[in-house]
Amino acid sequence: MPATFDEKDLARYPFLQEAQAKIAGSQLNQLETFLASDVGARIIRRAADRLEAAITIPPQGLNDHFRQSHARIPNALESLYTYGMARIIASCINDRSVIERLISYEARRSSFFLMSDESEETADAEAEKRDAVAAQLGLHLHEGTVTVPAYVEMVAGLREPLWRLVNREVHDGLVRVHATEIEVLLRERIRVVIRARGLPRVPPEVCALLSPAIERLTAIHQAQMLRDLGPIDESRYPPCMNALVMALASGTNLTHMGRFALTAFLHTIGLSTTQIVEVYQRSPDFDIEKTLYQVEHISGRSGTEYTPPSCATMLTNGLCVAQDSLCERIGSPLGYYRKKKGSHPGGRPPSEDAPTPSSG
Ligand code: SF4
Numbered sequence: 001m002p003a004t005f006d007e008k009d010l011a012r013y014p015f016l017q018e019a020q021a022k023i024a025g026s027q028l029n030q031l032e033t034f035l036a037s038d039v040g041a042r043i044i045r046r047a048a049d050r051l052e053a054a055i056t057i058p059p060q061g062l063n064d065h066f067r068q069s070h071a072r073i074p075n076a077l078e079s080l081y082t083y084g085m086a087r088i089i090a091s092c093i094n095d096r097s098v099i100e101r102l103i104s105y106e107a108r109r110s111s112f113f114l115m116s117d118e119s120e121e122t123a124d125a126e127a128e129k130r131d132a133v134a135a136q137l138g139l140h141l142h143e144g145t146v147t148v149p150a151y152v153e154m155v156a157g158l159r160e161p162l163w164r165l166v167n168r169e170v171h172d173g174l175v176r177v178h179a180t181e182i183e184v185l186l187r188e189r190i191r192v193v194i195r196a197r198g199l200p201r202v203p204p205e206v207c208a209l210l211s212p213a214i215e216r217l218t219a220i221h222q223a224q225m226l227r228d229l230g231p232i233d234e235s236r237y238p239p240c241m242n243a244l245v246m247a248l249a250s251g252t253n254l255t256h257m258g259r260f261a262l263t264a265f266l267h268t269i270g271l272s273t274t275q276i277v278e279v280y281q282r283s284p285d286f287d288i289e290k291t292l293y294q295v296e297h298i299s300g301r302s303g304t305e306y307t308p309p310s311c312a313t314m315l316t317n318g319l320c321v322a323q324d325s326l327c328e329r330i331g332s333p334l335g336y337y338r339k340k341k342g343s344h345p346g347g348r349p350p351s352e353d354a355p356t357p358s359s360g
Helices: 007-012 017-024 031-036 037-058 058-070 074-091 096-115 121-137 146-155 181-195 204-209 211-229 237-249 254-266 273-280 288-301 311-316 325-329 332-341
Strands: 145-147 174-176
Touching: 007 074, 007 096, 017 074, 031 037, 031 121, 031 204, 037 074, 037 096, 037 181, 037 325, 058 096, 074 174, 074 254, 096 181, 096 211, 121 332, 145 146, 145 311, 181 237, 204 211, 211 288, 211 332, 237 273, 254 273, 254 288, 254 332, 273 288, 311 332, 325 332
Parallel strands: none
Antiparallel strands: 145 174
């Protein structure tokens, strides 16, 4: 008989079809009424806490956090709605880095519960449930294999050589996986599924009702980004950004794209508007009002905070110059800056989940 999922399971694995159906049929559909209720206020608070944990707790600390919160699912349905509400708030924040951190948190949370031995069920029942969840994810783990396309999709975000297809045992279109690798593969598969589903579209008037939580989380995220990046250190600038700064210093006017890339980069690593304007003071056509307007616009005064372009976009625009060996291992100038921090005294290597913002 196929395994059935109770409400606690749905709270633990909210990506399941049964959980999605439960959310779709819930009060979350009449959002404005729901948000004004006592239950709504409680769910918003919990959803904001969930997002805060997603933003601030590093991946290596999450299992402890899940273990502590394991006993604290007093109301499974409310926990499920909290998941739905966290997605609604993330949709309103509309920041790629926040969304990626939430996806990562949810994938780790569900895979933790799937592999946890803290369940009240028997080992057989646990294994049966794990197989049923995995089957919904398109994985048939009891056979110890995964199809090549599913495998390639799952390991796309894993950098260690052991996950590369050329290093795997492959027979008849199936990749052999070992028992010790299952948690990682489940996590990555859940990540793929949640990401593919996207976030709900939320009307602006509903986002306005959530603005206290949104503003609090935006500030927490901004502070966390700066903490992750550490103190500003020019010796970590990638070659392309060094070239742009040097060009300004030598009196060369930058192209529009060059100005955009440099400003977005400097803003993201934590330079203040005044500090960025000072960099442009060296430009021959320096106009303080125009520069201030542009810097504030790119830094988010218009409501959209721009992130630095990817290396591919830099290359297309002729701004990728003087690449060095580190450039081969990163996807954006910001990724370069983050990575270089790991080799600096006092620097902390970037977490595997730290998203690399890029925009075209
Ligand atoms: S590869 Fe990326 S980081 Fe390196 S110089 Fe080119 S754009 Fe900059």
